[in-house]
Amino acid sequence: MKLYSKAILMVLAMGLAACTNPGRFGAGGAGGADGSGFNSANLGGANDPSSPAYFQQTIGDRVLFAVDQSTLSPEATQILTQQARWLSNNTEFTALIEGHADEQGTREYNLALGARRANSVMEYLVSQGVSPSRLKTITYGKERPLAICSDEACYSQNRRAVTVIAAGGLS
Amino acid sequence: MRLIKALTLAVLCCGAAQTTVAQERSGPLRIEITEGVIEPLPFAVPTFIAENPAAQEYAQSIAQVIAADLAGTGLFREIPRDAFISTITSFDSTIQYSDWKAINAQAVVTGAVSAAGDGRITVKFRVFDVFAEAQLGDGLQFGGSAGSWRRMAHKVADAVYSRITGEGGYFDSRVVFVSESGPKDNRLKRLAVMDYDGANVQYLTDNSAIVLAPRFSPNGDRVLYTSYETGSPRVFVLDVGTVQRRALDVPTESMTFAPRFGPDGQKVLFSLTEGGNSDLYAMNVNGGGIQRLTSTPSIETAPDFSPDGSQIVFESDRSGTQQLYVMPASGGEPTRISFGQGRYGTPVWSPRGDLIAFTKQNNGRFHIGVMRTDGSEERLLTASFLDEGPTWAPNGRVIMFTRGTQGAGGEPALYSVDISGRNLRRVPTDGSASDPAWSPLLK
Numbered sequence: 001m002k003l004y005s006k007a008i009l010m011v012l013a014m015g016l017a018a019c020t021n022p023g024r025f026g027a028g029g030a031g032g033a034d035g036s037g038f039n040s041a042n043l044g045g046a047n048d049p050s051s052p053a054y055f056q057q058t059i060g061d062r063v064l065f066a067v068d069q070s071t072l073s074p075e076a077t078q079i080l081t082q083q084a085r086w087l088s089n090n091t092e093f094t095a096l097i098e099g100h101a102d103e104q105g106t107r108e109y110n111l112a113l114g115a116r117r118a119n120s121v122m123e124y125l126v127s128q129g130v131s132p133s134r135l136k137t138i139t140y141g142k143e144r145p146l147a148i149c150s151d152e153a154c155y156s157q158n159r160r161a162v163t164v165i166a167a168g169g170l171s
Numbered sequence: 172m173r174l175i176k177a178l179t180l181a182v183l184c185c186g187a188a189q190t191t192v193a194q195e196r197s198g199p200l201r202i203e204i205t206e207g208v209i210e211p212l213p214f215a216v217p218t219f220i221a222e223n224p225a226a227q228e229y230a231q232s233i234a235q236v237i238a239a240d241l242a243g244t245g246l247f248r249e250i251p252r253d254a255f256i257s258t259i260t261s262f263d264s265t266i267q268y269s270d271w272k273a274i275n276a277q278a279v280v281t282g283a284v285s286a287a288g289d290g291r292i293t294v295k296f297r298v299f300d301v302f303a304e305a306q307l308g309d310g311l312q313f314g315g316s317a318g319s320w321r322r323m324a325h326k327v328a329d330a331v332y333s334r335i336t337g338e339g340g341y342f343d344s345r346v347v348f349v350s351e352s353g354p355k356d357n358r359l360k361r362l363a364v365m366d367y368d369g370a371n372v373q374y375l376t377d378n379s380a381i382v383l384a385p386r387f388s389p390n391g392d393r394v395l396y397t398s399y400e401t402g403s404p405r406v407f408v409l410d411v412g413t414v415q416r417r418a419l420d421v422p423t424e425s426m427t428f429a430p431r432f433g434p435d436g437q438k439v440l441f442s443l444t445e446g447g448n449s450d451l452y453a454m455n456v457n458g459g460g461i462q463r464l465t466s467t468p469s470i471e472t473a474p475d476f477s478p479d480g481s482q483i484v485f486e487s488d489r490s491g492t493q494q495l496y497v498m499p500a501s502g503g504e505p506t507r508i509s510f511g512q513g514r515y516g517t518p519v520w521s522p523r524g525d526l527i528a529f530t531k532q533n534n535g536r537f538h539i540g541v542m543r544t545d546g547s548e549e550r551l552l553t554a555s556f557l558d559e560g561p562t563w564a565p566n567g568r569v570i571m572f573t574r575g576t577q578g579a580g581g582e583p584a585l586y587s588v589d590i591s592g593r594n595l596r597r598v599p600t601d602g603s604a605s606d607p608a609w610s611p612l613l614k
Contacts, residue, residue: 025381025399068492070447103575106516106530106559107384107606108429109486109493111397111404112442112449112470115426119447137447138403139426143381148355150556150577 025144052093052165055086063121065159067104070116072124080121083163084128094134097121098162101142102155114139121161200278200300200307202246202336211248212335214241214278215271217259218252219294225286229317233284233294233324239368240328240342244569245594247335250276262295271301278307280331290316294323298331308334321370322613329612339566342367345610346562346571347385347394347411348585350374351603355581360605362396364411367564367571367609369599375414384560384606388432391610393456395419395430395439406430406441408456420458429472432456433500434480440464442472451485453500464502475519475527476500477544484508484518484527484544495529497544508546517560520544522611523567526590530559530572539572541590552592557583560605565612571598573605 044051046058055061061083063076072080087093099118101110118137126132147154202212216238221230241247256270262283271279282296295312299305311330313323322343329340350363350372359378362385365371376382380400387394391411398407401418406427409416419439421427430441439456442449451464451471465471469489476483477500484497487505493514496505509515513533520527524544531538531551537558542549557575564570568590575583583605585598598607 103557104535105532106473106486106493108397108442108473109470109488109516111383111426111428112444112472115444115449116447116470122447139444141383143358143383145356148579148581150579150581 025140049086050090055083055163055165059083059086061164062160062162064156065117065161067102067155067159068113070099070113070120072120076121077124080124081128084125084130087125087130087134087165088128091134093165093167095125095130095136096164096166097125097135097137098144098164099137099139100144100146100158100160100162102158103142103145103150104155105142107141110141111139114141117159117161121163125163200303200335209246211242211246212277213248213250213275214238214280215250215255215274215276216241216280216282217255219282219284219296220259220262222262222283222285225288226284226292229284229286229292229294229320233320233327234280234282236321236324236368237280237282237296237328237331240325241332243368243596244332245589245596247278250274262297265306266299266301268299268301268304271299277301278331278335280327282327286317290318292317292320292323294320294327296327296330298334321366325366338568340612341564341566341569341609343613344565345387345391345613346585346598346607347375347387347610348600348607349382349385349605350600351583351605352378355579362394362409363604364394365600367598372601375409375411376416384429384608386431386608387610389434389436389611391613393432393436394608395432395441395456397428397430404428406439408439419454419456421452421454421461429474431475433476434478438480440474440476440483442474451483451502462502464498465505473517477520478522478524484520486516486518493532495527495546508542508544509549510546511549519561519563521563521567522565525567528561528563528570530561539570539588541570550592552588552590553586553595557581558586560607562607562609564609571607571609573607575605 046053059082060079063079097118099114101113122135122137145158147157216234219230219234221227238249242249254274257267259281279299284294286292293314297310298307300307313326325342328342332340344367345364346367347364349360351360353359360382361378362375362382364373380398383397385394385396394409397404404426406419407416426444428442430439440453443452449470449472454461469487471487474483474485483500486493487496493516495509495515495518496507498505513531515529515531517530518527526541528541531540536554538551539553539558539561540551556577559573561570561572571587573583574586582603585604585607588595
């Protein structure tokens with residue numbers, strides 16, 4: 001029985017690794033591939049506190065920022081505290097933190113701003129006990145907006161840092 | 172009666188000539204590029220003479236490219252062919268000045284093309300100052316492969332432009348840029364290079380990785396750019412001739428971006444991010460010699476060398492908002508040069524050394540502007556929803572930049588503008604485009 005459930009866990013971890021690809025924008029191309037043959041809703045769906053789906057949907061995998069800022073709001077801090085707790089309870093996962101900016105800025109400055117935002121999140125997670133060796137940051141500047149209208153309703157969604165978790169080591 | 176008429180004619184004739192001379196600039200045919208409103212100078216480029224049948228296909232095309240170059244500056248107005256009274260039948264004879272005066276052509280460019288059997292062509296030209304009734308400068312001849320006929324046309328246009336404006340030319344040049352496609356939330360980007368007028372596009376990468384903000388080496392043989400092909404932003408060098416590329420050998424996993432060549436073509440200036448903080452570094456393009464130039468907790472990026480390599484202009488938010496600073500190329504205390512209302516970024520130093528162009532954001536609008544290298548005499552040349560990333564033409568008199576439109580269907584395109592703020596025009600590209608960088612004048 002023990003061997004059997006271990007095998008299931010291993011296979012599940014591999015499947016989840018495919019689902020939560022840290023390079024999900026590829027090397028810049030279209031969104032991440034889901035090569036998993038598993039239905040993650042059955043095993044470890046959003047109701048399973050140890051699942052990535054729970055992390056993404058129940059805890060929340062992103063925090064938002066004010067214009068030109070990288071400081072964490074109280075709401076952001078709450079979300080990140082829970083992210084840190086989840087990571088501490090699920091040590092087989094690592095995280096790539098993406099920093100993003102809205103289009104109201106020049107290209108290279110926005111790369112730097114995205115990097116600052118990702119780092120703000122990383123530093124907070126570390127301060128909450130997550131080992132820095134499990135965390136990595138990347139900036140996308142304004143290159144990967146979520147919402148594409150040109151007003152604040154969209155801009156505010158784009159000024160974000162997203163914590164993308166993956167099973168196993170960081171690539 | 173006849174005598175009086177004859178006398179009148181003679182007087183008129185001389186009077187007219189004097190009036191014309193009085194209307195003339197105090198010297199040869201000349202346009203002074205000033206900030207004032209000027210009337211474009213009417214000119215004509217009759218079809219070049221084909222000295223042998225094989226040259227026929229080039230004779231008309233070359234003349235057309237020359238005319239488009241000159242008219243595209245906004246300083247010259249082309250007189251259409253159907254208005255011509257006389258035709259050019261021989262390159263060696265002088266033109267019938269009265270025929271050109273009659274249609275108000277002030278400058279006429281004549282030329283001839285011959286095609287040798289070995290795939291080479293020769294292009295020669297002369298420029299005439301119609302109202303002075305004299306050739307302007309010497310005739311010149313260019314030779315090269317038939318495939319480079321557009322370059323020869325651009326070289327002729329550069330020579331004509333230089334003689335009449337006193338400025339260096341810029342038509343025989345290339346622009347490297349990012350060709351974009353796809354929806355705004357999933358843009359595909361690839362590096363491309365083209366003639367300054369949009370012809371001869373060549374793609375340098377495929378669109379499998381985000382590529383950003385390329386810059387030419389001082390002789391145009393290599394391009395530095397930021398690429399996500401390794402998964403995270405890193406500086407890459409690409410050889411334009413072979414299209415071979417490699418990552419800049421920075422011994423770190425840190426993100427690197429915003430690379431620029433120094434005037435020696437060996438030094439690379441770039442931003443490196445550690446602990447969320449971006450600072451400026453320099454190193455040798457072939458590896459080694461890494462030097463940290465700034466060490467502040469603020470963002471330092473988008474640098475550019477002065478043409479003599481002694482100084483660096485860059486953007487920093489050390490004062491609280493994005494502003495422009497100048498420091499010695501070896502690092503050291505920067506001096507702030509931007510002081511107006513709003514945020515300043517993407518500074519680029521004119522090849523003439525006299526001006527710095529930049530992007531300015533204020534009250535929700537973007538502008539391309541220029542200022543003196545000490546920050547004085549700031550002038551805004553454009554205004555729109557999103558203008559950014561200026562690049563200088565080789566003669567320091569024209570700027571190209573990216574203009575983005577707003578909304579979900581917003582698309583970026585390349586535009587050029589004179590440093591007087593006049594002659595804003597779209598640069599033709601196949602689809603959307605961004606991040607242009609202008610090469611030096613080609614040899």
